Amino acid sequence: MPVRRCLGCRQSESKDLLLRVVAENNQAVLDESGRRPGRGAYVHRSAECVGASLRTKAWPRALKEPRLDLEQLTLLVAHEDDTEKNRLNG
Secondary structure, rough: EEEEEEOOOOOEEHHEEEEEEEEEEOOEEOOOOOOOOOOEEEEEOOOHHHHHHOOOHHHHHHHHOOOEHHHHHHHHHHHHHHHHHHHHOO
16 A cells, blocks of 8 residues: 655555545645545544644645645544544543
């Protein structure tokens, strides 16, 4: 299996363990199938890694798209945080 590097923690991991993101129409789009056309970048499926990648502004550089809308990634982090809070609270 090919190895890719997570934009959040910078650890190399098997491609099938990471989430692929591509740029489409100036938006970062999650590529669950791994088959969307275009340049892709990878991140672990954890709020910590996605959050770290957003804080370092790694996505526009990695996808070579300077005006990139990161709404889907931001929502992914918010959803993961809510899920974690619910799991810890009951």
